Amino acid sequence: MNTRPQEFSSAASALAADGWCVLSNLLDAAQTQALADECRAMHDAKLLLPARTGAGRAASPLRGDSTHWFAGGAMTAPQQAFTDRVDALRLALSRELMLGLVDCESHYAVYRPGAGYARHLDCLRGNDARVVSAVFYLNHGWLDADGGALRLYLADGSPRDVYPHAGSLVLFLSAQFEHEVLPATRDRMSVACWMRQRALVAHR
Numbered sequence: 001m002n003t004r005p006q007e008f009s010s011a012a013s014a015l016a017a018d019g020w021c022v023l024s025n026l027l028d029a030a031q032t033q034a035l036a037d038e039c040r041a042m043h044d045a046k047l048l049l050p051a052r053t054g055a056g057r058a059a060s061p062l063r064g065d066s067t068h069w070f071a072g073g074a075m076t077a078p079q080q081a082f083t084d085r086v087d088a089l090r091l092a093l094s095r096e097l098m099l100g101l102v103d104c105e106s107h108y109a110v111y112r113p114g115a116g117y118a119r120h121l122d123c124l125r126g127n128d129a130r131v132v133s134a135v136f137y138l139n140h141g142w143l144d145a146d147g148g149a150l151r152l153y154l155a156d157g158s159p160r161d162v163y164p165h166a167g168s169l170v171l172f173l174s175a176q177f178e179h180e181v182l183p184a185t186r187d188r189m190s191v192a193c194w195m196r197q198r199a200l201v202a203h204r
């Protein structure tokens with residue numbers, strides 16, 4: 001069952017109060033599985049490329065994932081289903097929190113065993129477009145012992161770990177939360193997404 005509007009409202013309240021929250025049921029189980037199957041197949045077909053960071057777009061020692069950006073106008077059915085739901089959520093958050101979120105950008109990410117992403121902020125240098133970070137996880141049967149937590153650092157410096165269970169969506173304010181991805185013992189798949197405002201410098 002897809003998330004109902006009141007769940008979007010509770011997500012908005014949680015974001016306003018705490019700056020982050022976890023939402024379940026953005027998509028139903030079949031839609032989540034379709035994304036997981038497609039991500040796995042594209043990864044096996046070597047269509048995901050080593051991720052880059054920073055203005056120089058150099059291959060980064062900070063992160064070990066491979067990614068594939070969803071392309072507007074050329075999305076597959078699973079990607080379109082995800083994008084439609086995330087857009088509905090973006091509009092609800094934008095309205096309730098008066099954020100002026102004009103669009104989203106999303107990519108698949110696969111972290112192989114042992115790969116992580118060092119502590120960072122999602123705002124790109126010189127660009128304040130990213131307002132809300134959203135990560136939707138695609139991993140069935142994930143156990144805490146598999147590792148791979150997203151570790152968020154709260155304002156007081158204390159960590160909060162979110163495990164990448166299939167169907168969970170974590171939301172947090174991009175400019176406020178440093179975070180890292182801890183290495184896992186199995187492949188870790190997700191769709192990472194950023195809800196954006198109009199920025200002074202426009203580049204991704």
Ligand SMILES: O=C(O)CCC(=O)C(=O)O
Pocket residue numbers: 109117122135149150179180181190192
């Ligand atoms: O996969 C995650 O839990 C977070 C990924 C992340 O921090 C990023 O892509 O910027």
Ligand SMILES: [Fe+2]
Pocket residue numbers: 120121122179
């Ligand atoms: Fe991040």
